Amino acid sequence: MKIALDVFGGDNAPESNIKGVFSYLDHYGDSAEEIILLGDRAQIETTIKSLSRDISDVSIIHTNEVVGMDERASRIFREKPDSSLVKSIQLVKDGEAQAAVSAGNTGALLTSSLFLIGKIPGIRRPAFAPFIPTNNGGFILCDAGANADSKPQHLVQFALMASAYIEHLKNRPNPKVALLNIGREENKGNELMTNAYPMLKTHVRNFIGNIESRYILEGKADVVICDGFTGNIVLKLTEGIISHLMGWIQERIKVHSADNDISSIITPVFTDIKNTLDHEEHGATPLLGINGVVMKCHGSSSERGIKNSIIAAQKTVEEKLIDGIADRLSRHSDIFDEDIAISETNPV
């Protein structure tokens, strides 16, 4: 297996990305897969040397361009075909790599994957479906921002794809799927949710109904389904509140512990929580619905995040997640078939 890594994607590129590769290679030793590093060859080689590592342990494909994190995504695959991001996806399309891994611009990764690799047959829209770790086992949030606007049929496909994904990721058979909504009762919600509810009931084996946002951390559902706008709001709000509250608590502890040093207790408490919530533990998330393995790492991935992302990519290929999704979808052909034009404005 060959795994293509976009060396110049992410906030900590290229150093953390390269370190992550060697961390992966060290971990697997002789049984490691071949990693193809894409980016400016001179910079990659200089970085590898500065880390006192061996260039011959990796493959390098030189690219001239870099995709910015805030760059408008919709035409990147045309405008920057020789960027490390687009070229990584091109390798998967051409069968020269079995997976692409990037911590770069999510929108660019998505649109490039859509145009170069395309969707799994029958899939209407791809979805971004991160695993949200919690102290109750965690859940998949889908869609968390691949699409700005969705139709009820899309939500059903998200549910089927995300179910296949969490079975793969966490070995949770028959996962509980809930619809994110503003009330428990079937008739609650906006037009999208009230229309999606009966379709989910029909097509999703273990659909447990609506879930209110206040309970999503409580471990009631393995998969939480919503449109990409709402999901992106939820994802960022969750991260924002947790980080805000942790900072605030630490500030108040300083005020109240002037004469006592309680850091020996508080530090491990915060470490426990950070470790549980750590998105790097699971590494990258596959873009669900793309007909090839394209893995999106968190933009702020460190060495460890990249290492775990490469491991996740390898596992996604080995366990044939894409076949699993296609198989699951094939049993629901009545929610198939609609040509969707890709919007020029990308939401992510």
Add this chain to the structure above:
Amino acid sequence: MKIALDVFGGDNAPESNIKGVFSYLDHYGDSAEEIILLGDRAQIETTIKSLSRDISDVSIIHTNEVVGMDERASRIFREKPDSSLVKSIQLVKDGEAQAAVSAGNTGALLTSSLFLIGKIPGIRRPAFAPFIPTNNGGFILCDAGANADSKPQHLVQFALMASAYIEHLKNRPNPKVALLNIGREENKGNELMTNAYPMLKTHVRNFIGNIESRYILEGKADVVICDGFTGNIVLKLTEGIISHLMGWIQERIKVHSADNDISSIITPVFTDIKNTLDHEEHGATPLLGINGVVMKCHGSSSERGIKNSIIAAQKTVEEKLIDGIADRLSRHSDIFDEDIAISETNPV
């Protein structure tokens, strides 16, 4: 001034509601306004006696029916005209009270107010606009669930109403208004948000653009505008995460402080945070857009919450918030005029 209180609305009714009234009366003494208690007369009188208070300090209007917290809201005003909730609103309609206060079913309160009192002329949709207290001054979230689906014009009216409200509530002139969205740039978001953005720019004096959900607690905006579905998700997620994380931290502290009692430090830390986030401090929220003062208290209001809600109702009447909203709207008549049928399914 007469203020009508729905004695049988809320999780802690009737006792907390009645205690709240007397707490208000004690606080204001001779200058207190007249409070009309609506509900079962016998129960109200028994409760007042059990509190060793004087029945002659309040007015009582007997009602036969009670609206349940989860009852379907849309026809309550027709089905239960003799409920404490509906009758409170009827008093405002008839000019026999200047404000109604209820901790009951939000949807029932909203639809009953719409049908009995109606909207401020020009207003298309009412909005639920709670003040969210934070350690950075807090903000108004609008709409937080009065409407399940909204149009761009509605969002502009929400912004104008919420601006008038926070000027009244917090004396913040020229409040900063932001649109809740999934990216900062103008072209980001779903169809609703991309269409609302230019309209907000035109009509709202201090529109500061999009805000991502992760930053809403940071004090960047005085008013955060969104559709009611998204706002309700945000409101409940914020409450849910904070409560979840506080419990989780306390649990981990127990694990790590087996030999040390640090409660003397941790208890005041959590008290500080709870006090800052305390929704009872501000009491009830007026239903914006209704052509009369109808105040919605938090469902779990205690004695203190009810007392502060009556104070908030009094202030809303005295400071003529409704005239302020009407005045502000009158300067934007191009976003007026559209007859909206009230949906039978109520979202709240």
